[in-house]
Amino acid sequence: MAWSSQLVSCRTLLLILFLLLICSADADESIEVKRSLIGFVQQLSENDATLLRKLRWDASTNPCDGDGRSWNQVQCTKRNDSIQVITLEGLGLRGSINASLLCRAPSLATVRLRNNEIQGGLPPEITDCSNLTHLYLANNRLTGSLPSSLPTLGNLKILDISNNDFSGELPDLARISGLLGFLAQNNRLDGSIPAFWFSNFGLGYFNVSNNRFTGPIPQGADKFDSTCFTGNSGLCGVPLVNACxxxxxxxxxxxxxxxxxxxxxxxxxxxxxxxxxxxxxxxxISKKKRKGNKFIDDEKNALESNAKNSSITNKAGASRSEYSIPSTESAAVVDVSSSLIVLRKPGMNDLKFRELLKAPAELLGRGRFGSTYKVVMSDGAALAVKRIKDGSVPAAEFRRRMEKVDMAPHPNVLSAVAFYCSVQEKLVVYEYQHSGSLFNFLHGNQAGGPFDWSCRLRVAAAIAEAMAFMHKELQADGISHGNLKSSNILMNSNMDPCISEYGLILADEYTTKPAGHITGAPEKADVYGLGIVLLELLTGKLVQNDPFELARWVNLVVREEWTVEVFDKSLISDGASEERMVKTLQVALKCIHTQPDARPSMELVAAMVNAIREEDAEVCSL
Structure with a gap:
């Protein structure tokens, strides 16, 4: 009887061990899947063994292992049993896409291959990735037509094929009823634009400019700016000026x-x-007889008089006026038709200062250091023009700063395409970013995808890294940002943050803030500004004219040991990690320390935020 009981116990123990082995095996991708993904990268990188070692993609290891041996550039499901996201961006990949190998990962939902030199086409086998929701292929050398089977990807939400060399007609992507965004600018696509469910698309999630599309623009697409369609000579209808x-x-x-x-x-x-x-x-003739022969000197009067005639209400309900940019230059100065100093866009070499003043302009905002306008040129190009208040920066210093900043490009810093400076007038010209600002995303003025904790943390890390890079590159020149805030952080077409207006403000203009606050040396003032941005991301609180008010409120709540009360309620309800939010809050509090010397360097801030992000396994769906 005892022997029988022992036999039963042994069998039970063996059964438990067997089940544990099965569970352990299920917690890892199969060897076939791992070998297929390794083969995918080998073909994508033209068998670059160095890249595989850097990525740590090895068939003998668990891609989702949490003890530091996991694969780089992948994110796994919440159960950590299979790969969900693959991110291989900016790695100089020159090979081709083998979708048959890629799609053997059963849980694969997001593939990011942007900013490489990938060649060939998008193979029809991509539809084997049945769970695919986000496919980012922008800024490569992909050619050929899109596979006709692409609409069978019923779970697809975002498709970004911009800045490639795709050609031919689009398949009927309107069949994907859940599609939330389609970016295809700067290709050679032709035929008609599918009748997408445009009501699902957020602003900044649709662009087909600079292709060869023809015919009428589909119904519902008039919600987008005309620049989303320019460069297609055969298109007609709203929002373009040429009627069908x-x-x-x-x-x-x-x-x-x-x-x-x-x-x-x-x-x-x-x-x-x-x-x-x-x-x-x-x-x-009458104006030339007036003393000084000046254009409109008082911007406030210009805005008021124009607002009476052409008030435009935006989607957030704010009233905007359309007019030309007010100029402080005299007619004699403007008549010389001075050229802008063009930095980055060869097609703008013939752009003149006078043309900017004459083009229709929409006031986007006014701040302490100047005003920002959206200007639409005669060819349909949309530009953002920052007009700096008179006397804020001497002309020679302004030019030096613009040229130095241009020599330190970073993908998360918005590069100026041109600038103009004289004794009386200083303008900086940027490409207009249709996706809006971080401020808009945080405070509900911008349509788009969910802005959850993982997305906010990704944005925070990108901003910190970019600022650390700029501080290092321009330290010897004494150039920092000077006015870092969420409204100066724009979201590009890939939903990546781009810091605008870098270097426009001199150090002695912003070290002393309103209400007697001292923010310290230029670099330390930037660290303070980043700290406020981090607090906005954490709290969701609105920052308007006084960022110090938010800092005071957060410090008060933390002192009362109610730390969790500072966090955005939407983040808590979405199940964001309180532990990682608390760590990020600690970084922010270091950045806004009242003593400038006690604040960390921007490089250290970037390292701390990235360390927190590496702990976060959630996937940003922007």
Missing amino acids: PPSPSEKDDESPSLYRVKAVMLSGYFALGLVLLLFIPFTI
Whole structure:
């Protein structure tokens, strides 16, 4: 009897051990999947063994192991049993995509291959990745047409194929009812634009500019800016200025009386044009007789007078006015048609200061150091123009700073494409970013995907790394940002943060803040600004004119030992890691220390934020 009991116990123990072995085996990708993914990278990198060692992709290890032996550039499911995200961006990959190998990973949802030199096409086997939700292929050398089977990826949410050399007609991607974004600018695609479910698309998640599309723009696409469609000479309809021609049936329906009405209208327009032709020279002559021969000197008066005539209400409900940028230059100065100093965009070499002043402009915001406008040029190009207040930066120093900043490019710092400086006028020109600012994303003024904790942490790490790079590169020149805040951090088409207005403000202009606050040396002031941005990401609180108010409130709550109360309630409800949010809060508090010398360097801040991000296994879906 005892022997029988012992036998049962042994069998039970063996069964338990067997089940444990099965569970242990299930906690790792199969050897076939690992070998396939390694083969995928080998073909993508043209058998670069150095890259595989750097990535630590080895079939003998667990890709999702949490003890430091896991694969680099992958993220796994919450159970840590299979790969969910592969990120291979900016690695100089020159090979081709083998989707048959890639799609053997059963849980694969996000693939990021941006900013490489990948060649070949997108193979039809990509549809074997049945769980794929995000596919980012921007900034490569991919060619050929998109596979006709692509619409069978029913879970796809974001498809980014921008800045490649894809050609041919698009498959019927409108069949993917859950698609939230399609970016295809700067390719050679032709045919018509599919009738997407545009109501699902957030602003900044759709762009087909600079292709060869033809025909009318689909219904519902008028929610997007015209620059999302420019560069397609065959397109017509709203929001473009060129209307679609009427169909033959519409032409046949026009009666003789309708022709007479049109003739009367044309005559009226001709008469009005003649009056304007006579009136404009008279106005110009009158203005030249005025003392100083100046353009509009008082920006406030210009805004008020223009607001009466052309008020535009944006989606957030704010009233905006459309007019030309007010100039402090005299007519004599502007008449010389001075050229802007072009830094980065060869196509703008012939852009003149006067053309910027004449182009339709929309005021985006006014701050302590100047105003920002959205300007649409005659060719449809959208630019953001920062007009700096008179006297804030001497002309020679301004030029030196612009040229030095241009010599230190970073992907997360928005490069100026041109600038203009004189004794009276200073402008900096950037490419307009349609996706809005970090401020918009945080405070609900920007449509788009979820801005959860993993996305906020990714943005924080990118900002910190970029600022650390710029501080290191420009330390000898004494150039820092000077006005770092969430409204100056823009989101590009890939939903990556881009720091704008770097170096526009001199150190002695911002070391002393309103209400008597001293933020210290230029670099330490930037660290303080980053600390406030981190607090915005953590709390979701609105920062307007006084960032010190947010710092005071957070410090008060933390002193009362109510730390969890500072965090954004939406992050808590989404199940964000309180431990990692507390660690990030500790970094932010170091950055906003009242004593500038006690604040860490930007390099140390970047290292601390990245260390927290490496602990986070969640996937950002932006």
